[in-house]
Every structure is written in structure tokens, then in C-alpha cells.
Amino acid sequence: MQSKLSLENSTHLQPWRLRVVYAMILTISLFFIFRLYNLMILESEGFLEIAEENRIRNINLPTSRGIISDRNDYVLASNIASYNVVITPAELPASQGALQQIYRELSELIDMPVKLGTLDEATAKSFSPCVTPLGIEEIVTIGDTNSPYSPIQIKCNIEESIARVIMGKSAKWPGVEVEVVAIRDYPTGSLTAEIIGFLGPIPAIEKEYYESQGFVSNRDKVGYAGVEWSLQDIIGGTNGLRVAEVDVAGQILRDLEPPIDPVPGNSVRLTIDTRLQAAAKATLEGEIDFWNTYLNETRSSNGAVVALNPKTGEVLAMVSYPTYENNRMARVIPAYYYEQLTRDEHRPLFNHAISAEHPPGSVFKMAAAIGVLNEGVISLTDQIECPGKITVQQRFLANETGTTRDFVCWNRDGHGPLDYLHGVAESCNVFFYKISGGFRDEVPQGLGIWRLGEYARALGYGAPSGIELPGESSGLIPDPNWKRVNVGENWSSGDTYIAGVGQGYVLSTVMQVAMSFSTLANDGALMQPTLVYEVLDSEGNVIQPFEPKLKWDITKDPLIQKYDENNFPTGEYITVEPWVIEKAKEGMRMVVTEGTAKDPLVGNTKMPSAGKTGTAEIPVEGKYGTELTNASFVGWGPAQDPQFLIYVWLEKPKDSPWGSVVAAPLFSEIAKELVVYLNIPPDEVQQNLIAKEG
Numbered sequence: 001m002q003s004k005l006s007l008e009n010s011t012h013l014q015p016w017r018l019r020v021v022y023a024m025i026l027t028i029s030l031f032f033i034f035r036l037y038n039l040m041i042l043e044s045e046g047f048l049e050i051a052e053e054n055r056i057r058n059i060n061l062p063t064s065r066g067i068i069s070d071r072n073d074y075v076l077a078s079n080i081a082s083y084n085v086v087i088t089p090a091e092l093p094a095s096q097g098a099l100q101q102i103y104r105e106l107s108e109l110i111d112m113p114v115k116l117g118t119l120d121e122a123t124a125k126s127f128s129p130c131v132t133p134l135g136i137e138e139i140v141t142i143g144d145t146n147s148p149y150s151p152i153q154i155k156c157n158i159e160e161s162i163a164r165v166i167m168g169k170s171a172k173w174p175g176v177e178v179e180v181v182a183i184r185d186y187p188t189g190s191l192t193a194e195i196i197g198f199l200g201p202i203p204a205i206e207k208e209y210y211e212s213q214g215f216v217s218n219r220d221k222v223g224y225a226g227v228e229w230s231l232q233d234i235i236g237g238t239n240g241l242r243v244a245e246v247d248v249a250g251q252i253l254r255d256l257e258p259p260i261d262p263v264p265g266n267s268v269r270l271t272i273d274t275r276l277q278a279a280a281k282a283t284l285e286g287e288i289d290f291w292n293t294y295l296n297e298t299r300s301s302n303g304a305v306v307a308l309n310p311k312t313g314e315v316l317a318m319v320s321y322p323t324y325e326n327n328r329m330a331r332v333i334p335a336y337y338y339e340q341l342t343r344d345e346h347r348p349l350f351n352h353a354i355s356a357e358h359p360p361g362s363v364f365k366m367a368a369a370i371g372v373l374n375e376g377v378i379s380l381t382d383q384i385e386c387p388g389k390i391t392v393q394q395r396f397l398a399n400e401t402g403t404t405r406d407f408v409c410w411n412r413d414g415h416g417p418l419d420y421l422h423g424v425a426e427s428c429n430v431f432f433y434k435i436s437g438g439f440r441d442e443v444p445q446g447l448g449i450w451r452l453g454e455y456a457r458a459l460g461y462g463a464p465s466g467i468e469l470p471g472e473s474s475g476l477i478p479d480p481n482w483k484r485v486n487v488g489e490n491w492s493s494g495d496t497y498i499a500g501v502g503q504g505y506v507l508s509t510v511m512q513v514a515m516s517f518s519t520l521a522n523d524g525a526l527m528q529p530t531l532v533y534e535v536l537d538s539e540g541n542v543i544q545p546f547e548p549k550l551k552w553d554i555t556k557d558p559l560i561q562k563y564d565e566n567n568f569p570t571g572e573y574i575t576v577e578p579w580v581i582e583k584a585k586e587g588m589r590m591v592v593t594e595g596t597a598k599d600p601l602v603g604n605t606k607m608p609s610a611g612k613t614g615t616a617e618i619p620v621e622g623k624y625g626t627e628l629t630n631a632s633f634v635g636w637g638p639a640q641d642p643q644f645l646i647y648v649w650l651e652k653p654k655d656s657p658w659g660s661v662v663a664a665p666l667f668s669e670i671a672k673e674l675v676v677y678l679n680i681p682p683d684e685v686q687q688n689l690i691a692k693e694g
Helices: 002-011 015-042 044-055 096-110 121-125 136-146 160-168 204-212 226-230 274-294 335-343 361-374 420-426 429-437 449-459 480-486 493-500 510-521 578-593 664-677 683-693
Strands: 056-061 075-087 152-158 176-185 199-201 221-223 240-246 252-255 267-270 303-308 315-321 384-386 389-394 403-408 416-418 525-527 532-536 542-544 550-553 560-563 569-574 610-619 627-637 644-652
Touching: 075 136, 075 160, 096 136, 096 152, 096 160, 136 152, 152 176, 160 176, 221 226, 274 303, 274 315, 274 644, 274 664, 303 510, 303 664, 361 420, 361 429, 361 449, 361 510, 361 578, 361 610, 361 627, 384 420, 384 429, 389 429, 389 493, 403 429, 403 493, 416 420, 420 429, 420 578, 429 493, 449 493, 449 510, 449 560, 510 525, 510 578, 510 610, 510 627, 510 644, 578 610, 610 664, 627 664, 644 664
Parallel strands: none
Antiparallel strands: 056 240, 075 152, 075 176, 199 221, 240 252, 267 532, 303 315, 303 644, 384 416, 389 403, 525 550, 532 542, 560 569, 610 627, 627 644
């Protein structure tokens, strides 16, 4: 009896235990009810969005890039078809026998292995179409894993004949197709590479910006240099969009919205004349090759030419030497070639016309030439004694004794007494030393560095020109403040002498020199240099015609700050008197009639020209000894009615002749072509112009 009662008590659950069990059941039930409520009610919109994202695919439709041509509609950059082999994994045969046969036949046709056995997780994650060490089967495996209904690229840029064979086998090779994409073609290649540039994949640093503009990383290409970069917003176009419904495997079921078609990029007609570009490049390269052959070693390695219309700012030719072949980068940028270019000490990727900064030399003297007349430092008739050398007391402080320093002329025998016009014509260094820095009682107070800087900047020095190209440099117009900050010493009187002849700390680009003389040739009006002539839509209609833009007119716009006798700014700004420009032009006309570039007239037309020679010395330790020199000539024609202006600059050995011998003949050769292209009047009309000059 006792044992039976004990058994009944042991199997009977105590009330508190039941309550615990009920509480646990209730808690778990409430948890699941809350969780279901949270998922189905509170978070339903989020899950709906995720479901919609999985169901809806935004397909980016690539656009086509605009065409670039020269002013005569000669194509400089166009789009051509490139053929890629693609495979859609979901459409391949299910039979392994049929599948392997497709792989083998395709492998033989496109010269690509079926399988290399190198597929691992790391390789799959870093997979990049067309640039991969994998075989066909391995690439298909990656595509089948990621998105079986999306075509995956197997091999890119196959020959058209092979593409046609693959297209013909579409019935036998289900899932294998040829993708036709547009790539850039540069018919003129290295002739215009410094202007046109090239394309490349979207850089990682700019990925966010371009994706916000609708471009796709790892597919779309953007400009990397030249106008391909600077005019990207004009010629790049806008991608289209297709919103489609897909199943879980990624197969497209239907369009959910009307597709948005891509908008092709606008085309651009440049101001460049390809014929003149070719003539300028051949002339410059011929001269450099001559000196290197003559001296039996590479002693001249860089050069540049800029030709423009001073009345409109149109750049007719721009040559940078050496350059590169941009067609080699049309499909993909070869790593070995790009590294070769970047390692080349002569910097072929560097546009020497706008990016290289060099002492301008004697061409810079015209800044001082207009300044001294406009400021009344000397008169037209003052005679300045010009021996082959002068000795001055160089001072860093006004009240110090200083040290003696010699300043020599390019003509060691001297020029004797020279007035203003003959000082310009002979490009006498001593003449410009004296008028720039002053000399005893002969020129009690020279122009000075502060005023010299004002006139230089008014001509276009010291700031980028604003031309439609990347990488433009500012040059340098130094002053005492700049030297104290950057060199750590005071400005000396000798610094002013040297700056007056375009040496020392003065730096400029080829484009800036061309701008400065364009200002003078155009009677003081500086036109904005430009490479863009017209912008056209995809139908060929002009939507942005050419309109010359005036930057400023130094005879009308008060750009030049006045300084008092202690070189303090007065706050007053002045213009350049028109007669000063006329006398400066007269002096430059004398340069080619009786001065340093006597008679570099153009061909048989005997066209009257005007210009200025230049030679600059640059200390370069370890390269061709300790000094390098640059030869240059800038001129325009016809002298009284400028239709073109050409600036020729090239690096030359110190032991080769002056700029007048090296560079001036190049001006003549290039100008001959311009006379033909611009239909400049023949001999008799030019003779009338000469007669008008008196």
C-alpha cells in the first residue's frame, strides 16, 4: 500500500512546475508572434524592396562616343566595331559530350585553351573579362555561378573573319555568340596624339563621379588625355536604361518600363588643320634629327610648335616632340607600353606645348619693350650704348656696397649705340639689361621687376591660357616676395637684369609665348586660344558655332598696376598706349628685315613677316655637360594684317647655332604651308602691303 502511494506521488506534477512550463510556452509563443508581426508588418516594406530588387534588373545600355575631326572634317577620332566572343552558360547544351565538342572547336578557332586547371576561389574573385589566365570552361564556370543567363566575355578583340565564322555556327553552338562593341580609332595616330589623347577604364578615384553620371565601371571608357579628357562631357554621351523583370536565375522575363535609349555623344570639329599639323611635325622632327645626326649623338630631344590665328585664337597646329602612338591604347592600355612611355626621360606623354616650363629667353624681351615706352623709362630716340659687356654692382639691399658682376651680350663685340627700334631688332642683351634694371646716369631708373611683371602678365604670362587640354602649367613671373618665400633670400639687382631678358627665375610655356605675341600682333587684343571650332549633334547639325572670345585688350582694359618711385603699388591701373604697340610691332618687323632674323621671308611670295628670335640657357647638371640651350622663333604674317602666328621652340645643344639659325628657318617652312592653306594673297598683293609700310 505504501509503495503504491509513493508511485502516485512521484508521477504527479506539482502545480509550480506546470506554471513554469506554461510560462515558457507562452513566452515562446509570444516571441514567435512578435517575430512574425515584425517580419510581416513592421519590416514588410524592406523585404518587399529586397524582393523587388531581386526581381527587377536595371540594364545599362552603352552609348556611342562623339566623333572628333579637324576643321576640314578630316576624322581624328572615330568609333569602329570590335568583336568579342561571349557565352551564356544557361543556353549551353546539357549534354557533356556536345558541350565539350563546342569547347574544343571554339578553342581551336580562337586559340584559347579549354581548361588550364588554375581556377580557385581567389582567381574567381579577381576575375576580369578578357584579361584572365583561365581557360574557356573555367570562365563559363564563373559565369554559371554568378549569373547563368548573363553573357560572359571569353575573348575580346577577335578578327572580323573569325567573328563571322562564329556567327555562322550559331545553330550548332547554342549559347556562343559574338558581341559587337564600339572602340576608338585614331586615323592620324601619333600625328595628333598630343591633342586628341586616348581612352581608358574609369579610374578608381573617379568611380563615384562617373557612376553618378550613368557610366559603368569595368565596361565604359573615359578620356585619359587630350581633348578626349577635357571634352568628356561633350563627346561622352549618356547611357540608356532598360528596366526588366528577371527570374531567380537572372533570365529576363519582360520589360517593366519603356526602355530609355542611349543619347550619343556630340561630335566636335577642332580648329586644327591636319595638313598643317603634318607639315609642322615633319619640319620640327627633321630639324631635331639633323642636329642629332650632325653631332652623332642625341643632343636635342624635345621641341614644340604652336600655330594660331591671332585674330580669333584658333589653334591651327600644336606639335609636341616626342609623342606617342595613341592607337596602341584604343582597345586596352598595354602595361608594357605605358610603362615604357612613363620611364622615357624625354617624356613623350608630356605635352611640351602647354605643360613644359622653360626660361623663354629673348622672346620675353617684348614685355620690357612695351613697358619702358609706356612708362616713359626711355624714349624712341634715346641712344643706349651697347658694348659686349657691362659690369654692375649687384646688391641685395639698397644701402649695401654690393659685389661686381658682369652681364654679357650675345654679341661679344657689342652693338654700339642703339635706339629703341634697333634695340628690339638686334635683340641686344645689354640694351635690355639697362632698360630693365637701370644703369648709372644713362638709364637712372629702369623698368624694375614689379612693373616688368605687370606687363608680362598683361601679355599672357604667369597663368594658364585656358585652352581645352589637361595639364597646362602656369609658368612663373618672379618678384621679391616670391624669391624670399621660395629661395630664402632677397631679390638682387642682378635678378632684375636677368629677368629682363627672359632668363633666371622666369618660366613660361610655349603657349604663353604664342599668346604674348598674338596680343602684340592683334594690336593689344588677346583672344582666348581654343581648339574647339564647332560642336555638332549626332545628326551632324551644328549646335555650338565658333565664336572668338576676347580675354582682354591691353589698350582698353586697365590691367597694369602703377608703382611709385619706391616700388609700392599706387592702386591705380593703366592701359598700354596704342602707339606703344605699333612701335613694338615696327621693331619686330625690323627683326626680319635687318635684325637677328634677317629675311626669313616665306617662299616665293616674299610675304612681309614680323617676329622675334630667342635663345635661352638652362643649367642642367649631368645632361650634355652643365648647360642646355633652347632655340626659338615666333613670328606672324602678313606683318600688317596678321593671318597666322607661329612659335617654334626646340631644345638644342649649347654648341649649336643661335635661335635665328636653328628656329627661324622652321618658321619659314611651316609658314609656306600656311600661305597655301589660308589663301593668303599672291605676290603682287603682298608687294602692295610692303609699299604701304613705306
